[in-house]
Amino acid sequence: MIQPPVRVDHDPIDIPAGLGIMASIAINEGHQVALLDLNIHRPVPSWQKIAEQIQIEKWDLIGIGGLSSMYEDIKKVLYLSRKFNPDALIVCGGGFITYMPDKIMKFNPSIDIGVIGEGEETFREILQSTETKNWKQIRGICYREDDKLIYTEPRPLIPDMDVIPHPAYDLMDIEEYFKYSGSMWYNGAFQSKRRINFVTERGCPRQCTFCTHNGMNRWDQLAMLGKDKVKMLDEEAGFQAVTRFFSPKYVVNHALWLSEKYDIDYICLLDENLTSNNKRVHELCDYWIQEGLHKKIKLGTSGDAPSINPDVVEHMKQAGFTFIAIGGESGSDKILLEDIGKGVTVADTQKSIDILKAGGISPSMTFMVGNPNENINDVLDTVSFLIKNNIDVGPFICTPYPGTKIFMDNQDFILCQYDERLNILAKSPNPNVSPEQISKWKDEALETFLLSLNNATDYSCTVSKHFDFSDLLTIKYFMKNHDMAKLLKLAHMRGWPHEARWNNSCPVCSASDELAIKIEN
Amino acid sequence: MIKGNFNVKKVELEDEDADKKELEALIQKSGAGSHMVFRSDNDDDDLFKD
Numbered sequence: 001m002i003q004p005p006v007r008v009d010h011d012p013i014d015i016p017a018g019l020g021i022m023a024s025i026a027i028n029e030g031h032q033v034a035l036l037d038l039n040i041h042r043p044v045p046s047w048q049k050i051a052e053q054i055q056i057e058k059w060d061l062i063g064i065g066g067l068s069s070m071y072e073d074i075k076k077v078l079y080l081s082r083k084f085n086p087d088a089l090i091v092c093g094g095g096f097i098t099y100m101p102d103k104i105m106k107f108n109p110s111i112d113i114g115v116i117g118e119g120e121e122t123f124r125e126i127l128q129s130t131e132t133k134n135w136k137q138i139r140g141i142c143y144r145e146d147d148k149l150i151y152t153e154p155r156p157l158i159p160d161m162d163v164i165p166h167p168a169y170d171l172m173d174i175e176e177y178f179k180y181s182g183s184m185w186y187n188g189a190f191q192s193k194r195r196i197n198f199v200t201e202r203g204c205p206r207q208c209t210f211c212t213h214n215g216m217n218r219w220d221q222l223a224m225l226g227k228d229k230v231k232m233l234d235e236e237a238g239f240q241a242v243t244r245f246f247s248p249k250y251v252v253n254h255a256l257w258l259s260e261k262y263d264i265d266y267i268c269l270l271d272e273n274l275t276s277n278n279k280r281v282h283e284l285c286d287y288w289i290q291e292g293l294h295k296k297i298k299l300g301t302s303g304d305a306p307s308i309n310p311d312v313v314e315h316m317k318q319a320g321f322t323f324i325a326i327g328g329e330s331g332s333d334k335i336l337l338e339d340i341g342k343g344v345t346v347a348d349t350q351k352s353i354d355i356l357k358a359g360g361i362s363p364s365m366t367f368m369v370g371n372p373n374e375n376i377n378d379v380l381d382t383v384s385f386l387i388k389n390n391i392d393v394g395p396f397i398c399t400p401y402p403g404t405k406i407f408m409d410n411q412d413f414i415l416c417q418y419d420e421r422l423n424i425l426a427k428s429p430n431p432n433v434s435p436e437q438i439s440k441w442k443d444e445a446l447e448t449f450l451l452s453l454n455n456a457t458d459y460s461c462t463v464s465k466h467f468d469f470s471d472l473l474t475i476k477y478f479m480k481n482h483d484m485a486k487l488l489k490l491a492h493m494r495g496w497p498h499e500a501r502w503n504n505s506c507p508v509c510s511a512s513d514e515l516a517i518k519i520e521n
Numbered sequence: 522m523i524k525g526n527f528n529v530k531k532v533e534l535e536d537e538d539a540d541k542k543e544l545e546a547l548i549q550k551s552g553a554g555s556h557m558v559f560r561s562d563n564d565d566d567d568l569f570k571d
Contacts (some may be wrong), residue, residue: 172524
């Protein structure tokens with residue numbers, strides 16, 4: 001199992017939990033398994049060293065997983081894996097392949113099998129079929145057969161999350177990860193010495209247009225498979241939920257085991273939206289306290305504004321939560337409701353911050369810039385919100401990762417940013433350029449786009465109708481610095497009309513007004 | 522970097538970036554804080570040729 005590097009501009013803060021679960025499944029099936037963790041070291045080792053590690057054994061199967069933002073490294077790992085293991089079965093899973101398996105398989109001939117969506121049961125069945133190679137009976141995959149790509153029927157979501165094994169911690173260098181415990185810059189977490197992260201939830205009830213769930217909830221299934229297929233899965237395996245949780249008992253037993261084995265002092269529950277199910281949060285906190293874990297381990301997690309209330313915050317505080325990360329995203333209701341479709345207003349966000357502060361848990365906020373219809377007035381609303389709440393944060397750049405609604409709605413616009421020929425043709429169609437040629441250029445542009453993806457603190461591409469890349473990078477900088485004056489000056493320089501309510505903060509308008517008064521006088 | 526549930530023939534990594542780590546340590550010691558990350562600047566291009 002090979003874990004590619006993640007966010008190489010930052011210390012490694014997450015153990016390879018997903019791949020670790022797959023390793024556990026392989027071990028439980030009786031296999032000899034090794035985990036090659038390319039994320040554990042900073043600096044990331046040279047490719048020459050990585051190549052040496054890959055070829056130290058003759059592997060029968062190589063499993064590689066990851067997100068679209070890791071595509072550049074995944075592609076290289078795939079190449080080297082095949083180069084040094086020509087006979088190995090190479091299986092890939094995770095978000096990077098789930099949302100465009102046809103293109104990923106086309107761009108990476110090294111891949112034999114792509115796992116689409118939730119992978120645990122699928123991977124187990126692949127392992128059980130390595131001798132027969134009867135892939136067509138395995139649901140939720142695509143594979144090659146006689147130069148064709150074959151898709152099997154979609155697989156329903158795992159109804160009972162508690163059947164999923166713990167990651168194979170013994171295959172990870174946990175002590176090395178502990179060196180980076182304090183690199184998670186959230187209240188409480190940055191003081192930890194022996195922090196570990198794990199996920200206790202899959203999916204989220206919200207449908208933010210910039211977000212995906214790695215094919216593991218109902219929203220993703222509807223986007224990928226359509227209503228009729230999802231209805232069939234409902235009838236077969238029960239309602240395909242938007243969120244599924246490990247039971248509180250599973251989570252607490254997992255934590256007790258980690259505490260016993262590694263003496264951990266902090267757990268970050270990397271759930272998409274833990275607080276969205278208040279009932280389960282109360283059950284989890286009750287059980288956590290009952291087992292005495294609140295005296296040993298501090299906690300952090302994420303949530304959403306409407307589900308934050310004084311009761312749940314009080315209980316979480318008692319259990320040892322030190323921060324809850326909330327996606328504030330924007331200080332503009334127009335952006336929150338119309339562009340992002342979050343179903344949350346600025347007032348909701350404000351209320352959640354006030355409740356968390358009153359309850360003694362740090363609200364750790366994230367914001368973004370560059371949503372499709374976001375203009376300078378919306379940006380200024382966000383900065384006003386940051387100033388009002390004294391939030392020091394560098395906003396993410398709204399990035400259309402594959403699988404998101406903003407990706408699907410803006411595909412041509414995105415590709416034009418990676419091939420100037422397409423850009424010119426979009427403005428001036430040329431009948432002499434064949435559809436086949438355009439299709440080829442689009443494929444090339446798509447892979448260039450994928451290779452450019454990084455985490456959204458950097459610029460990859462934009463879906464903004466108002467700002468180009470130079471605007472976004474500049475705006476991001478001044479938002480971080482709460483510099484309303486520079487943003488308003490920029491608005492005048494660029495010819496973006498700002499509303500009169502910002503005039504008092506605008507150096508250009510203030511100067512013009514002052515000089516006008518002097519002339520009148 | 523690699524661990525298995527069997528005896529994997531490990532390749533020990535040489536500390537090829539010792540000087541860079543030293544620089545990182547110096548920067549951190551200065552109190553400025555650093556999250557500078559270096560990729561190896563070795564020429565790896567040949568590795569990706571068939």
